[in-house]
Each structure stands twice: as C-alpha cells, then as structure tokens.
Amino acid sequence: MIDADVFAKLLCDWCLAPAEGDQIVVSTTTLAHELAAAMHHELVGRGAWPLLRLVPSGIERDFYELASEAQLDGFAPLELTEAQSINASLRIDAPANLRQLAGIDPARIARTARARRPIQEARLARRWCITLWPTSALAQQAGMGDREYETFVTRALFLDRPDPAAAWRELSAEQARLVERLSMAREMRIQGPGTDLRLRVEGRTWINSDGRRNMPSGEVFTGPHEDSAEGTIRFTVPSNRAGGTEVAGVELTFRAGEVVAARADRGEEFLREALAIDPGARFLGELGIGTNRGIDRATGSTLLDEKIAGTVHLALGRSYPETGGVNDSALHWDLICDLRDGGELTADGETIMRDGDFTT
Amino acid sequence: MIDADVFAKLLCDWCLAPAEGDQIVVSTTTLAHELAAAMHHELVGRGAWPLLRLVPSGIERDFYELASEAQLDGFAPLELTEAQSINASLRIDAPANLRQLAGIDPARIARTARARRPIQEARLARRWCITLWPTSALAQQAGMGDREYETFVTRALFLDRPDPAAAWRELSAEQARLVERLSMAREMRIQGPGTDLRLRVEGRTWINSDGRRNMPSGEVFTGPHEDSAEGTIRFTVPSNRAGGTEVAGVELTFRAGEVVAARADRGEEFLREALAIDPGARFLGELGIGTNRGIDRATGSTLLDEKIAGTVHLALGRSYPETGGVNDSALHWDLICDLRDGGELTADGETIMRDGDFTT
Numbered sequence: 001m002i003d004a005d006v007f008a009k010l011l012c013d014w015c016l017a018p019a020e021g022d023q024i025v026v027s028t029t030t031l032a033h034e035l036a037a038a039m040h041h042e043l044v045g046r047g048a049w050p051l052l053r054l055v056p057s058g059i060e061r062d063f064y065e066l067a068s069e070a071q072l073d074g075f076a077p078l079e080l081t082e083a084q085s086i087n088a089s090l091r092i093d094a095p096a097n098l099r100q101l102a103g104i105d106p107a108r109i110a111r112t113a114r115a116r117r118p119i120q121e122a123r124l125a126r127r128w129c130i131t132l133w134p135t136s137a138l139a140q141q142a143g144m145g146d147r148e149y150e151t152f153v154t155r156a157l158f159l160d161r162p163d164p165a166a167a168w169r170e171l172s173a174e175q176a177r178l179v180e181r182l183s184m185a186r187e188m189r190i191q192g193p194g195t196d197l198r199l200r201v202e203g204r205t206w207i208n209s210d211g212r213r214n215m216p217s218g219e220v221f222t223g224p225h226e227d228s229a230e231g232t233i234r235f236t237v238p239s240n241r242a243g244g245t246e247v248a249g250v251e252l253t254f255r256a257g258e259v260v261a262a263r264a265d266r267g268e269e270f271l272r273e274a275l276a277i278d279p280g281a282r283f284l285g286e287l288g289i290g291t292n293r294g295i296d297r298a299t300g301s302t303l304l305d306e307k308i309a310g311t312v313h314l315a316l317g318r319s320y321p322e323t324g325g326v327n328d329s330a331l332h333w334d335l336i337c338d339l340r341d342g343g344e345l346t347a348d349g350e351t352i353m354r355d356g357d358f359t360t
Numbered sequence: 361m362i363d364a365d366v367f368a369k370l371l372c373d374w375c376l377a378p379a380e381g382d383q384i385v386v387s388t389t390t391l392a393h394e395l396a397a398a399m400h401h402e403l404v405g406r407g408a409w410p411l412l413r414l415v416p417s418g419i420e421r422d423f424y425e426l427a428s429e430a431q432l433d434g435f436a437p438l439e440l441t442e443a444q445s446i447n448a449s450l451r452i453d454a455p456a457n458l459r460q461l462a463g464i465d466p467a468r469i470a471r472t473a474r475a476r477r478p479i480q481e482a483r484l485a486r487r488w489c490i491t492l493w494p495t496s497a498l499a500q501q502a503g504m505g506d507r508e509y510e511t512f513v514t515r516a517l518f519l520d521r522p523d524p525a526a527a528w529r530e531l532s533a534e535q536a537r538l539v540e541r542l543s544m545a546r547e548m549r550i551q552g553p554g555t556d557l558r559l560r561v562e563g564r565t566w567i568n569s570d571g572r573r574n575m576p577s578g579e580v581f582t583g584p585h586e587d588s589a590e591g592t593i594r595f596t597v598p599s600n601r602a603g604g605t606e607v608a609g610v611e612l613t614f615r616a617g618e619v620v621a622a623r624a625d626r627g628e629e630f631l632r633e634a635l636a637i638d639p640g641a642r643f644l645g646e647l648g649i650g651t652n653r654g655i656d657r658a659t660g661s662t663l664l665d666e667k668i669a670g671t672v673h674l675a676l677g678r679s680y681p682e683t684g685g686v687n688d689s690a691l692h693w694d695l696i697c698d699l700r701d702g703g704e705l706t707a708d709g710e711t712i713m714r715d716g717d718f719t720t
Binding site: 020021023030033034036037040041044045047049051052053054055056058059062063066067068070071075076077078079081082085086 | 400
C-alpha cells in the first residue's frame with residue numbers, strides 16, 4: 001500500500017539531503033526490506049553510498065540474555081568507527097514483536113545503553129532521521145488491521161499528498177509562525193478535565209520539529225523552566241514503554257517544578273519506579289504541542305501519538321539542550337494530553353489552542 | 361526444515377572459530393534472516409561481536425544500473441575500513457532471483473569488481489567462509505521443490521549427521537590421506553566418454569578443502585603445470601554463469617596446456633568470449649576432485665556441483681597461488697566432468713577413482 005519509492009524520495013528530499021559521495025547508514029529490520037531497497041535505489045541514484053544494516057527483528061533480546069559482563073559494558077569497535085565516519089543515518093522502526101524484551105532485566109538494558117553512549121553521541125553529531133515502516137506488530141498495538149494501519153501511516157507521513165515534501169515544507173512554515181508567537185510567551189497554561197497546569201517558558205527556545213529528524217513529525221517544543229510547573233495534569237493518551245508495560249491514566253501534581261503526587265489507572269508501579277530513577281526524573285524536560293493533522297488517533301506509539309494535532313505532551317526527565325532546558329536525567333518519558341474533547345492551551349492568558357483547534 | 365541453530369553451531373565450531381571480542385561480519389540477503397539470527401545468537405554466546413549485514417536480495421542490479429562513473433570506480437571508504445578491521449567474515453548466499461543481473465553490461469560488473477579489489481583482498485587476508493541458505497530460486501535452478509532442496513542441502517552440509525562437525529573432521533582426515541597419495545603423483549589422466557586428458561602435477565601442492573572456507577566443501581585440488589594439458593575433455597555437468605547464461609556440453613582440446621579447440625552444446629558464444637578475456641583464460645588454473653557423498657546430483661550451482669563425490673573439475677584461468685600454480689587471468693571458471701557413469705582418474709597409471717568410486 002505504501003509506495004516505498006515515494007517514501008524513499010521524501011526521506012532523501014526532506015530529511016537526509018544526501019550529497020554525492022556521502023556514506024549513509026540505513027538500519028532497520030528485515031521486515032522493512034522494501035523501503036531499504038527503495039532507499040538503496042534512491043541513494044545510489046544521487047551518487048551517495050548506502051550502507052544497509054538490516055537485522056532480523058528481535059535479536060536484541062538474545063544480546064541481553066547472552067551477553068557477558070564485557071559485552072554488556074562494551075561494543076564492537078567498528079560500530080563507533082562507523083558512527084564517526086558516516087555523513088548521515090536513517091533508522092527505520094519495523095518491529096515484529098513489541099513485547100520482545102518482556103521479562104529482560106531493565107538494568108541490563110540500561111547498562112548496554114550507557115556503554116553504547118559514545119556511539120549514540122557520534123551518530124547524533126551528524127544528520128540523522130528516525131522513521132517507521134508499518135508492521136503487523138505496530139498495527140496490532142494501534143488496534144488496527146494491517147491495511148487500515150498502512151493507510152493511517154500513509155496519511156501521517158503526508159504520502160497521500162500530491163507532493164509530500166511540499167506538504168512538509170508547508171507544515172514547517174506554519175510551525176515557524178507558531179514558534180514566533182510562542183517565543184514571546186512567558187507562561188503557558190494547560191486546562192482540561194482534571195487538568196490545570198502552569199509552566200514558565202520565558203527566554204527558552206521553541207524548536208520547529210518539521211519532519212527532518214522524526215518522520216513523521218509535526219510538533220513544536222521547548223524546555224520549560226525546571227522549577228516552574230504548578231498544578232495538576234491528567235495524561236489521557238496511554239503510553240507503551242520499552243519492554244511492554246502499558247501505562248495509562250497518569251495524573252501528576254507539581255509544586256515548584258517537582259512531582260509531589262503521582263497516580264495511574266494502569267502501570268502505577270512502573271510510574272513510581274520511573275520517578276525514582278534519579279532526582280531529574282521528578283522534573284519536566286519538555287513541553288510539546290502536536291500539529292500533524294494526518295494523525296487523527298492514538299496508536300500506542302509515542303513517535304506518532306505526540307504529533308497528533310490537538311494534543312500537548314510533557315516529558316519527565318532530560319531536556320533537549322537546544323531549548324535552553326537544563327534538566328538532567330537518565331529518563332525522558334513523553335506523556336500526552338489530548339485536548340480535542342475539551343481543553344485549552346493558553347500563552348499569557350491568550351488562547352493558542354481550544355478543544356484541539358489552533359486559534360492563531 | 362534446516363535447523364538454523366545446528367547450522368550456526370557448525371559454522372562457528374568448524375569454519376569461523378570465533379574468539380572472545382572478535383568482530384565477525386555476517387553478510388547475506390533478508391531471505392536468510394533465520395540463519396543470520398542463529399549466527400547472532402551463537403556468536404554473542406561465544407563472546408564475539410556479530411556485525412549483521414543483511415540486504416534485500418537483488419539490490420546490486422540497481423547499483424549497476426544507476427551508478428555514476430565515480431561510483432563504478434570507487435566504494436564506500438567504510439567498507440574497506442570494515443574489511444581491514446574484522447577478524448572473520450561469513451557470506452551466506454541466499455538469492456531470490458538468479459537472473460537478477462540479466463542484461464546488465466558485463467563491463468560494468470567487471471569494473472566494479474576491479475574497483476572493489478582492495479576490499480576483497482583485505483577480507484581474504486582474514487578468516488572467511490562462504491556458505492548458502494536454501495531459497496526457492498536455488499531450488500528452482502536445481503530442478504527441485506523447496507522442501508526437497510532443503511533436504512538435499514541438509515545432506516550436503518552433513519547436518520543430517522548426529523555430529524556435523526565430527527563428520528567434517530572425518531572427511532578432512534580422508535582427504536588428507538588422498539592428498540598424501542596425490543602429492544607423490546607426477547601425471548594425472550582423466551578418461552571417459554569423449555575424454556582423455558593428461559596433466560602434469562609434479563611438485564605442485566594439493567589442497568585439502570574440508571569445509572572451513574566453503575561450506576559445504578569436499579574436494580582436493582591443485583594447480584596443474586600450465587603447459588602440460590594434452591588431450592580432450594568433455595564436461596558433462598552444465599555450468600551457470602553470473603548474469604544467467606547456462607553453458608552445457610563443453611568440450612575442450614588442449615595442446616601444450618593451451619585450449620586449441622572449444623565447443624559447447626549450449627552457450628558456445630559465451631564460452632568463446634570467456635576464452636578471449638585474456639591469454640591466461642586459455643590455460644588451466646585448477647584440477648579438483650570432488651569427495652562429498654552428501655551431494656549426489658548436480659544443482660546448477662558450482663559451489664555444490666564441484667564437490668560431488670565421483671566428479672573432477674578443471675578451472676580455466678587463474679590459479680590459486682597456494683597450489684604453486686602460476687596462471688594469471690581475470691577468469692576462474694570451474695567446469696565439471698562426472699565420472700560416475702563411466703570414467704577413470706589415474707595418477708601415473710594407478711587408478712584413483714573408477715566410475716565415481718575412489719579406489720585408494
């Protein structure tokens with residue numbers, strides 16, 4: 001259903017902008033072989049060197065189960081060399097089983113992530129993009145049949161538009177206007193059923209996330225002042241965490257930026273553990289506003305859900321330094337509040353979004 | 361049908377012998393994802409770093425069609441770095457379509473191969489192994505159904521034996537005895553219907569190819585003296601060349617080592633072009649004797665066919681230097697003569713193989 005050639009063209013035109021001679025890593029699972037082949041075609045045609053890194057879905061479980069102490073604390077030297085040598089990287093999420101890591105000790109996962117940080121940092125220092133390819137596992141999590149989900153993803157990526165790159169350019173321009181407006185704001189307020197939260201954003205930078213790094217994207221975000229959150233918010237969109245825990249109906253109360261009360265309808269134990277990871281986990285690192293009108297319902301995947309036009313999201317934990325945020329934590333957990341069924345986002349008392357519709 | 365875990369264990373135990381911390385590249389198509397996942401499991405369990413390089417089958421056609429002049433004469437620098445940094449490599453042939461390169465200009469393929477020679481040389485300077493994973497394309501070429509072909513490959517790999525690595529060790533010992541016998545030989549003679557050819561091998565080295573580099577293997581081979589071939593040979597097993605040409609019923613006559621007459625029932629034009637590639641293409645680079653009793657019939661794939669117990673093969677073109685052979689050519693084309701339906705291989709007049717059965 002998704003035209004892999006059109007998708008690959010969008011990823012090159014809008015996200016990766018490959019130059020002649022560029023070395024570009026494309027990593028995914030074997031389930032996305034169609035898009036990987038289309039990327040190879042597109043990149044070779046532009047004079048670049050595609051380096052395809054397809055793996056069978058789910059092999060990371062074997063690593064976590066079998067790895068020695070030395071392996072948990074290390075990595076293949078070539079992986080770092082590669083990350084330091086490439087010009088750009090594309091990661092295509094295409095899982096066969098979203099519960100592949102169920103029952104794996106989270107400490108082993110965290111230890112591996114820590115050891116691999118140099119690779120991660122080298123990769124982020126170059127052009128990068130993360131996207132997805134529809135699989136049955138993703139469709140199942142979204143509560144859709146395979147074809148229905150493919151249609152949904154097609155719309156989320158603007159691949160149903162005559163010129164997808166032009167559609168993203170248009171969204172980028174819209175978001176630029178929103179960023180301009182929000183850059184003048186001192187205080188943001190989110191109101192809705194069970195929600196009334198104030199955040200100070202004065203002097204912080206709003207980022208226009210227009211699909212170049214997350215495809216699809218469609219959000220603007222900043223890092224609120226770490227000591228500023230006051231009030232309560234109810235996150236109405238469920239969140240699926242790595243390893244398979246679903247956390248739903250999260251309600252947080254903040255005083256002077258810190259979480260002072262926390263509950264959840266499902267996954268409350270997981271929520272408590274997340275808040276206890278380190279001191280920064282109890283403070284906010286991000287306020288984001290979704291703008292993507294191609295995404296009209298929650299799918300259980302944060303990459304998509306946080307972009308729904310008419311939602312806002314807050315992240316517990318680490319800030320993005322480019323926003324001016326300074327919260328530090330091993331955690332960065334996006335939680336989403338849907339304002340489409342009644343709710344308001346205001347900036348210094350002026351309405352930005354009401355019941356999910358932008359007013360500016 | 362093939363137990364990928366047992367196969368992966370054999371490849372580690374017998375072929376790759378991974379040490380802790382080794383970086384080992386596994387390259388194949390997405391069709392062999394099951395074996396790739398099993399190799400990942402086995403290598404991680406032994407403390408090595410598997411570097412999986414799966415690609416969609418057939419993308420090389422795109423490269424040959426789209427590549428610019430600079431791309432045809434170059435390669436991604438990271439590929440050379442990788443080949444120079446790894447400890448071992450495993451290539452798993454698993455094609456979706458054996459005619460994928462039909463119609464591609466052979467000059468573009470040759471030019472790419474020339475440009476990539478430094479990568480190839482670096483890879484061959486380390487441990488390497490080439491194997492195969494059954495696909496429908498390979499089964500089709502072999503004239504078998506998928507399950508029948510899988511059973512066939514299982515036997516060819518000795519995976520039907522209780523301890524496959526022990527079975528290869530046993531074959532290796534048998535071949536060592538054959539090599540010992542042949543090392544004393546001055547002249548080899550092949551006789552059969554339409555065949556009577558003499559070759560001098562005195563002073564040349566016989567190699568025991570016991571599955572460590574080609575899995576499956578099962579052959580001993582040497583490089584005959586370049587000026588020694590005298591007589592005629594009829595190759596009774598068809599040969600499929602890259603790009604898709606089938607060449608069958610090849611008959612060659614040699615004088616003082618050089619091809620002086622050549623014909624074929626099918627593909628004669630291709631044969632003539634191959635002989636004209638360079639001066640070395642008209643001389644022999646290899647004499648091999650198949651010993652694998654798990655391979656009982658021709659499949660159209662040289663990797664398997666040249667190993668059939670009861671066959672001999674000769675290669676037009678390049679010698680393997682380790683045999684003492686000195687023939688140089690861009691060509692190395694193995695052609696197979698089946699002695700099982702009547703034929704004899706003798707060394708200085710003493711029978712080594714008669715009607716396909718070894719007599720020593």
